[in-house]
Amino acid sequence: MNEVNGKFISIQGERFYEIANYDRMQPFFISLASDTDLWMYLASTGGLTCGRRSPEESLFPYYTDDKITEGYVFTGPHTRIMANGEMAKGDWIPFSKEQQPVYKISRKIAKSTVGNQIVFCEENHTLGLRFSYLWAPAGKHGWVRRATLENLGDKDLDICLTDMLRNVLPAGVERKTQNEFSTLVDGYKKTELVPGTSLALFRMEAILVDRAEPSESLTCNTVYALGLPENTDYTQTESKGVRGAFVAKTGFQLSANSHQTWYNVLDVSQDAVAVHALMHFIQQPDAIARIEEAMVQSTETLRRIVAQNDGIQHTGDEANDARHFANVLFNTMRGGYYLTYPPITNANANANANAIRHFYEDLPLTFGRRHGDPSRPWNLFSIRVQDEQGKPVVAYQGNWRDIFQNWEALSYSYPLYINHIIAKFLNATTADGYNPYRISNEGLDYEVIEPENPWSNIGYWGDHQIIYLLRLLEISYKHDPATLHELLNSRQYAFANVPYRLKSYDEIVADPKNSIRFDDEEHRRIQALTPKMGADAKLLLDENGQVRRTTMADKLLITLLTKLSNFIPYAGIWMNTLRPEWNDANNALVGYGASMVTLCYMRRYVAFLQTLLQTDITVGIETERFLHGIHESLRLYETSRQYIDAAGRIGEQYRERVYKGISGLQTKLGMAEVQAFLSDALVRIDESIHANRRKDGLYEAYNLIRFTETDRDLDIEHLYPMLEGQVAVLTSGLLSAEESVQLLDAMRRSELYREDQRSYMLYPNRRRKTFLEMNNLPEEAKHLPEVQQYLGTVLKQDCDGGIHFDARYRNANDLPDELKDLYEQIFHHHAFTGRSGTFYKYEGLGCIYWHMVSKLLLAVGESLSKAIIEQSDHFIIERLRVHYMVIREGIGAHKRPDEYGAFPFDPYSHTPMMAGVQQPGMTGQVKEDIISRWFELGVSVSDGQITFRPTMLRDEDFTDGELSFTYCGTEIIYRQKSKVERQKNASLKVESRKQGLTLSKEDSGHLFARDGKIKQLTIEV
């Protein structure tokens, strides 16, 4: 009976997932969403932090997840209950760790599927009482805690109650100050009770400032209570110089089978005007009703936002529906939703190329935010979704690596903005073929070197460029190939001006870990221009100070050519831009790593360009020369080093030209020439991918390269297998359905598989040497003269005769040369790939990183889809389908809570060996799962036409023979009957193709435009 158990339940009309006996699980971490800027992170222990906008406006201290989890002992809600004065038994303290053995208790936790409410519940079987509290956002009111004490028995009880919120922060405390100087901050704290009310003001007596000047603290965080008996004493709330706490002490009679409910309402940064308003509000007889209404409203608004982005599905599988809702919720929190749709074309725009550029860059997105959470202290979130009047604001920002993937998923629901997103992408790539660090509605950001911050760094993250761009292009092409064709030769795309200067080929070969020069002068020039030009200051300008423009085709080719100029035959794309790829825990690959992952994505990119570029194109004359050079070099491919040298120097020549300033001269490239180039490139890429198939059937993901100076040759060293490499090969389009199955079978047999989680790790878990095993000179080395020479200085001998390097030598850098080989022999630093091999969380040893698993799922889904369309062997299709379903089950919507480690409908970033899922919410996984969901529902688009062909659905996905979801905001109903119904107010032409139903271009267009012409579609399946 004490087993952990999960199920969906209803509370006041909302669906919740409830975990019984969650206290038998390891504590887990949870993110609550809201429709406004209210945020909350909490642990299943009850420890929490919450506030508005950012960690700088917190109601409880914003620490890392480990500290929040354990902090429940002195932070947040704390309730003591005495029933009928049973002094001998002592207070009942729900949710405390040391629950007295005199009380038999059981606990539950429940989170709403909308994702904004959580309930903690403890039943005291000894006393016949149940205590529970719920956290919920309530818009302008702030965070609400609703507590309920129920008398489950048939006797009236006298209750003494102390109900507290501990460690409430005052307004005006910076996160870093609280973290490092909390004892000083405490000295400034004052908690006041507005006389005669329950309204408590949590204040600093002054704002901590660096200068000796007065700094009045004119705002406060506020907490008040509603619903407690009139005799309740709040005076213990008042304090000075110590941590704030809201304390309510009261007593009441609780009749048999009745309950008492009360509320705490918390908000941040309230000024005098707001406090006066609160003083009035809490006197209103309907205050509770209005709080409840705001809670409902808040949920409704959030549900509407998610619904708008196609987050609501009704199937027979509630776990799937809840997970999909959560996926869309977090994708929306990251990428936002459109305030206006479809895009409004400005008639005047046709006249002016810059206006066209601006039109295409316009993305009226709101609700997106900078991400970050307490599990990742190096990322700090920032939410700006409303203005001061509560109106949504257009604002987005994100790392390149994140935001485009969220927009990719969003674009399935709002396809008409896809070419805007592509424009945003292309306008932010540089003339030398890379992309900056971050984009926002205010333009792009690149990283600069901060001398005082040793962790600051510069460089280009190269991996995402190809696959992100490709996926956006594919969406555009599927929905509207004609427009994409038109845009190809439209000269409206800009170049980002990032003041990084890749060095010459020879310099990079000599020191690939030091390949970029930061152009201080250019940086200053850009900064000086910014006040005048705004975001355009970070674009490449022509001699007249106008934004330099080129065609889409030009930009697409530059991206590819840049990668090809760093193509190491049989090894992959050379990672020589100072940044690792997707898994930045493999950061030591930088310099000597070569990425098969990027090569695989290039394979699909080239194949797509073959389809797309069925026309002559216009490009810059620099690009033309670049293409000719690379094309020519490809003939040297067989003798790798000759190709590398030739292509590398051609890349250098191209860069040299564009660093001096693009000429602006354009030229026409004939279709035949482009196609010949693409086809030659594809052959070489495919050869290299094939060559990287391992004996066990897996594929290499990354290789280490070493230039050998003497014979001008190249060594390629293979690393351990990685999940990322398999995903890339499956995605590349190179494998047949059967080959895909073989690869998936090989993966299942390999050490990548983690049985306990039924899923795949990023790489096989490895046992590291113990302290006693490492740092030991081999017996035979002990008598070497260099060992004897350095014994007592660099080397130290222990009492058992073992010899060790002095602990100061953390790597070979400072060692005497004579000892470097010996050190390498012991520590194998050449094969060091980065921190991934030295830690146990995130992308570390033994970890499942769910985003990559979902990429695998999507890749298998794509293979399966292709196999079905191509009518592959039924047996192969079935094996692919089984792989798909097994991977999907591993992801976890249907896992038991104790297997998953949290609410299984909530996406999390990773699962280490020693705990359940970690880092709730904003994982890249949600994007892949949303796209996979369209595949599962059989929704696909091709040549502007939507097809519904659900081959993955099972009977249990239907309730009473029906299943519904929204797609582009239109409700789609699948009915397990043999008739097709049409909506009265819309006329449709449905043509049947294979087993599926395909809408006409016109009807598809109504859906894409979300014009409301088609209200609902019911489809027989």
Add this chain to the structure above:
Amino acid sequence: MNEVNGKFISIQGERFYEIANYDRMQPFFISLASDTDLWMYLASTGGLTCGRRSPEESLFPYYTDDKITEGYVFTGPHTRIMANGEMAKGDWIPFSKEQQPVYKISRKIAKSTVGNQIVFCEENHTLGLRFSYLWAPAGKHGWVRRATLENLGDKDLDICLTDMLRNVLPAGVERKTQNEFSTLVDGYKKTELVPGTSLALFRMEAILVDRAEPSESLTCNTVYALGLPENTDYTQTESKGVRGAFVAKTGFQLSANSHQTWYNVLDVSQDAVAVHALMHFIQQPDAIARIEEAMVQSTETLRRIVAQNDGIQHTGDEANDARHFANVLFNTMRGGYYLTYPPITNANANANANAIRHFYEDLPLTFGRRHGDPSRPWNLFSIRVQDEQGKPVVAYQGNWRDIFQNWEALSYSYPLYINHIIAKFLNATTADGYNPYRISNEGLDYEVIEPENPWSNIGYWGDHQIIYLLRLLEISYKHDPATLHELLNSRQYAFANVPYRLKSYDEIVADPKNSIRFDDEEHRRIQALTPKMGADAKLLLDENGQVRRTTMADKLLITLLTKLSNFIPYAGIWMNTLRPEWNDANNALVGYGASMVTLCYMRRYVAFLQTLLQTDITVGIETERFLHGIHESLRLYETSRQYIDAAGRIGEQYRERVYKGISGLQTKLGMAEVQAFLSDALVRIDESIHANRRKDGLYEAYNLIRFTETDRDLDIEHLYPMLEGQVAVLTSGLLSAEESVQLLDAMRRSELYREDQRSYMLYPNRRRKTFLEMNNLPEEAKHLPEVQQYLGTVLKQDCDGGIHFDARYRNANDLPDELKDLYEQIFHHHAFTGRSGTFYKYEGLGCIYWHMVSKLLLAVGESLSKAIIEQSDHFIIERLRVHYMVIREGIGAHKRPDEYGAFPFDPYSHTPMMAGVQQPGMTGQVKEDIISRWFELGVSVSDGQITFRPTMLRDEDFTDGELSFTYCGTEIIYRQKSKVERQKNASLKVESRKQGLTLSKEDSGHLFARDGKIKQLTIEV
């Protein structure tokens, strides 16, 4: 029976102070000392941090005191005990917060008077068991936890035991990283058990570094257990990716009236060689005996160090003895002790002025350290007392504001270094008359402006200069006036070269908060010289690059003249060097503050110079002009502003000259001229002090000045009374014994007195306005046109009609000019003195700052001493004596633990309103109390002769008619009999003067030289 109770007890031959039922007190914070670099801070809750050397080498996380105090729930020792399998009762968890009501328990805590051991004890009356554990340093072994479980009953018990140390840090984690990124740090953690042993290695799998290169982690923190049964299971200690914990699980039979004792031994940063040595050590059958021996040795060494500095006294009042030991211990931890004594004169030194200078600067001090503790997160301690072989190293460092006061107290026990300390002091004062921020054995440090650190600042802390120097000179003069006279005209003193440039007088008047220019060029020149010249690079050099030298007399006068050039008649010394005085919480006094405190100290300084300068002196020609100028200006004193202008410009002229480079030309100043100047100055100073007597009999401490441009006059505004001002007046020497009593009576009547602590606050506690009371426009202002104009922008109206400044306006800086007066009317920022008025800890509202109370005690002691010598009225003497005793009792050695808030023999920094004493250990208080103790014991020195005249002792200070202490390392025994005994191996001439006994110069010299000639002195009192 549950009352808090304190008493001294013995444990294994060591004296401890034990507090019964300490868990009924508020948690308090404790510092444990050691004879080595081992440090520990812990809370009475059991939460702790400890390690070696600095917070960077911690065994448990180094957080602020609040977090350590509450962290006991998941950090440090945790023990679960099950006796006779009584499952129904549940585990007994000693020291847990939620003690089960099924167990009746009581607790004690005890700290050794040597200050290096602490014992936590909990008795379970239900089970008849007592569990206790002790923390103790054990030298090279590290920290030892010795736990004991006793069966108090007469039945054998079966015990199941789980004993843990939780949250043990791995080696190699930086404090800041742990503080901000603990969740990431956890991911790198690995805890290994050396197979077949209890030795656990707490490691990082890699060191977190900013670069993508391998960083092997080759050290570990270690914990092992000794004394547990052989069947003990330690395997739960092993872990990866989570916090480390040492876990021992075992079971054993505990016979009636027997006990089981076991040990944990913890150390930091052990390399492979050390771990191998440990593996051997723990197998030794006598390992426990050797650990016990090391613990004893560690205590003995620490006792010897403190004994050497005269810390040991045996009187009938053990609380006093313990407090004195603690005072000397902490004074020694700050200031150090001498490795060699007396100073060894280098014969060659006579030839070379620089060599003489170096001889006089030589201070062979060890054991001192940079201070800091978890109560003051802006100070981080650093202990370097031993080299790698465990030998003491000569090293000291400290802020000017701290280290000279510790050396002052030290000098009573080692008087022959006093002129070295004075040389260190004078060589570190600048040519323009100020002192730098910090000194160390490697020279001096000044602060530089760090652009990235908003809290960085520059300036001169002016207050301590006069009084510190004076007290050192007084000691020198008392012990050996002849040598001090000789040194007066010895040209061996240097000038510190601090690249601060005080601006011109007019500039400072115009903007006194911006009075110093940082001379970047000079700073770079100094830095460039440092590699070549070492510490001398920071001294003023002559045109040949040699250190510029002058006489002591010159330096003494410059210091005084500089202050006089900033003398504001009737207001005090103008604080125009960007730094506040002693109480840096009054930091807003900078610029417009004038210090009566410094003026009072100058009063005593001038009087001392009158005594000292009974000779012609040699000074720099710049000083001569400076003196003439100031002397002349004094005639303008009556018309304040004229004096200020004249003296200010003379100061400016002097600075201009020395900033250009001191000429090096010296001249003779006749004694008569100097004395005339001093006496004129004294008259003016005394006038100003008298003028600052308040109606209530107290004296002003600081005044606010405002230059009024129109009439070239000056406004002086008085502030609230401050304890510091009364101490300064009492110390000044101006008051007669009777006047002193009147002032003390006035203080006792004033709001400075805090009844509950029987002591004095820094200033009267003030009630601050509540949130609703502050920031309200007065009714009559609401209709002003400027109010109407800004309503809705700068001003906001609430629903009750109240009008408030928008919360963004934290001070008047950004306000429209029209509203500034209104703002000032509401917020009174002109009278803002600094953060002291806005916080409730440290020097804040309602706080007793014990250092100042002890300064008061010393001042009263001095007055009393003078009154006795001058044979003042008996009644006055008695009233002074009562004041002395009452202040002394307030300080707390005899307070009850719950009144004091901690172990009463431990010095602490301050006592806020809402808690007991705060910030253990290294408070400046200890220095004052050590000096006061000599007064209480009646030991005084004059003209090179020691007098023993104990007038303050009470009968209860004697045990069996005896009382003993050491003075200059010699044991002094006071016997309450009418005979004087002399030691056999020393011949003494003792002459009686008044009631006291005075040693001859020769015998006194033996004591000062600590030459062992006099082993013991027994004196009848």
